[in-house]
Amino acid sequence: MFTPMTEPSTTSTADRIVEVTGLCKEFAGKRVVDDVAFTVLRGQTVALLGANGAGKTTTIAMLLGLLLPTAGSVRVLGEDMVRHRHRVLGRINFSSPYVDLPRRLTVAQNLLFFARLYGVPMPKARIAELAAELDLSPLLRQRIGQLSAGQKTRASLAKALINRPELLLLDEPTASLDPDTADWVRGYLEVYQRRAGAAILLASHNMAEVERLAAQVLMMRRGRIVDRGPPAELIRRYRPRDRRRRPGCPHPG
């Protein structure tokens, strides 16, 4: 059942965007992430798939350095995220439906603020470029608080791409979106990933989303990676018996 994710031995360190080994996190003695290990290569999209409480968001938080691991190591772009996260934070970015942009600022003000925070060269040109790509141009003067859920997601995505990240971490990128908007966002991420050659790590409980976007899937349950492999392989492996034997596992179809 368990297939280790491996990469060719010729893969250089520079191509290993994320290297996680033996990652554990405990809260009040309860282990919520348990011995997680994986690698994300440059240009690769990897998905953490699991039900709510599986440990996906906690894993992403540790990758970002928002949360300190109890044990194990996280290296992003070659840097230890516990000790030297500030060396690489300008080269990665993050979006989550559980984190908002300041509601009283307009879309343009938000993007300019984050562009300056990330030291983006020629920020206004970059904002215009993203606004055109993400169909945000008519919304630039609107406050974030006035936007619909789909528009907010596009604005958050623009913020997450403002610094042309080499690693993009997305927590539930299409949560609470209608199917059409969700589909549009997935399409855009595919285009961005191909064009920029960035690595993407996304957390999702939506197998359809994972199947479309990810080359590799890490299936998480109760804090552990219980299986991994390409989406098609996992679907083949689980579809017939998933409903009968593993009710706690997200439906991979």
Place this chain on the structure above:
Amino acid sequence: MTGRVVSAAGFAPSRIAAMVLRQVYLMRASWPRIFELMYWPTIQMVLWGFMTRFLMTNSSYIAQASGVLISAVLLWDVLFRGQLGFSITFVEEIWSRNLPNLAVSPLRPSEFLLSLMTVSLIRTLIGVLPAACLAIVFYQASVFDLGLPLLAFFVVLIVMGWAIGMAVIALILRVGLGAENVAWLAIFLIAPVSAIYYPVSVLPGWLQAVAWCLPTAPVFEGMRAVLIKGVFRTDLLIHAVLLDVLYLTIGAGLFLYSYHVARRRGLLLQIGE
């Protein structure tokens, strides 16, 4: 890929400027915010201005220097607005659920603190300067009569406000938004022993000892020495500056420790929820 951000390491004033810009956008978008900043200092100044007029004919102490009460009110507001501006700017990031975005950006904790100080300074000046000017118009009482010592008193008080603000933020990081009211109330704990309107000698002996452990008491004693006796007491200023350094160090230590604990417990993601 061209235009990519190459490195964000090291101290960057541009990131502090970005944080200040975000607050300027916020203030610019809402005139009631600007009005609110000016409202209380002006009301306080008006009340104490009338009180001064009354006491001028009924108190030989006030008659010696008509501006002493209004100057005390305005300097106290420097401390109050300085602390509030520092703490509330941080709390606003929690209210807007933006704190995780900042925590995963290249912004360093030291830059975050410096940006809070800058915003606090701007908010304090917006609040206190109009009141100080109106005091000259209404009561012919000018805090600027203090001359250069005013600048020293201003710096000592606002720095003390920042130190208290850091302790307040540390508390909020530890226990969450349940402690946000402390941001409004913390400063009043030290008001009775700060000798704002009366000399330290009025206090009971043991409270005098407490008062001299705060930088506020030597500042207000120093202010009275300038306005009533025309003497600038450098000993009081040095006393206040040394205590300021001590409290700022404690405040920064508490903030950094709480930030570390918040990273260990995952509070940076959950604090607004």
